[in-house]
Each structure stands twice: as structure tokens, then as C-alpha cells.
Amino acid sequence: xxxxxxxxxxxxxxxxxxxxxxxxxxxxxxxxxxxxxxxxxxxxxxxxxxxxxxxxxxxxxxxxxxxxxxxxxxxxxxxxxxxxxxxxxxxxxxxxxxxxxxxxxxxxxxxxxxx
Numbered sequence: 225x226x227x228x229x230x231x232x233x234x235x236x237x238x239x240x241x242x243x244x245x246x247x248x249x250x251x252x253x254x255x256x257x258x259x260x261x262x263x264x265x266x267x268x269x270x271x272x273x274x275x276x277x278x279x280x281x282x283x284x285x286x287x288x289x290x291x292x293x294x295x296x297x298x299x300x301x302x303x304x305x306x307x308x309x310x311x312x313x314x315x316x317x318x319x320x321x322x323x324x325x326x327x328x329x330x331x332x333x334x335x336x337x338x339x
Contacts, residue, residue, distance in 0.1 A: 230255065230273070230281050248285040257325035258318065276318040279306075283330050290330040296337055311338060 225243035232252040238245045258277025263269050273281065283290070283299065290296045300306050316338055323331040 228282070228285070230285075248281070250281070254325045258322045274315075274318060276314050277322055279314070280319065280322055280326065280328070280331060280334070283334070284326070284328055289328075290333055293333055293337060296330065296333045300337070314338060 226246060227243060228246045228248065230250045231247045232250060232255045233247070235249050236247045258274045258280070259271050260274060261269050262272055282304070290299065300311065301308070316335055319331060319335055319338070323335070
């Protein structure tokens with residue numbers, strides 16, 4: 225099992241008896257795009273990525289630059305094993321908003337795939 229997190233600090237990985245924890249760097253301007261605050265209790269809050277942000281971060285850190293639509297679809301459906309039905313639930317507007325901070329060539333291809 226691996227838990228992947230995005231940070232604006234440096235990249236690190238920790239192997240523990242319960243699994244691996246990976247931290248990947250994102251620029252401080254891209255970090256907050258698509259991150260929401262949730263309340264765990266009256267005294268505790270936490271930050272979590274929206275599904276759109278999580279997918280974009282995973283594409284960027286695991287795959288880097290995606291050269292064409294066919295490659296993107298292979299990554300989404302075969303490598304990540306995401307169901308098309310689940311992709312259709314994502315907000316294209318949220319993805320466009322995140323793209324304003326990221327400017328990754330993969331994100332417009334993702335928008336086209338979802339449109």
C-alpha cells in the first residue's frame with residue numbers, strides 16, 4: 225500500500241510496516257488549486273484534494289508529459305484502471321480552474337477526453 229501526498233516542500237518517501245508514504249513536490253502556486261478544507265471534529269480540520277486535483281496530481285507525478293490522447297486514455301483506463309463512468313463525474317470547470325495554476329500539457333488533453 226502507498227499513500228501519496230503533494231507538498232510544496234521537498235520530495236520524500238518513507239517505508240513503514242503499514243506501507244509506503246510518498247511526498248511529491250508541487251510549486252507553491254499550484255499546491256492550493258483544487259484543495260479543500262474539511263472538518264474532522266469541532267477542533268480539527270484537514271486539507272484534502274478534490275477528485276479532479278488528485279487525478280491531475282497523479283497524472284503529473286506518475287506520468288509527467290503525456291504525448292497524445294491515445295496515451296492518456298491508456299493511462300486512465302488501463303494503468304490507473306479508472307472506470308469511464310467515474311471520469312464522467314469529474315467537473316471539467318474544476319479541472320480548468322486547476323489548469324490555470326499548473327499549465328501542464330496533459331490537462332487540456334484530459335479536458336478533451338472528458339468533453
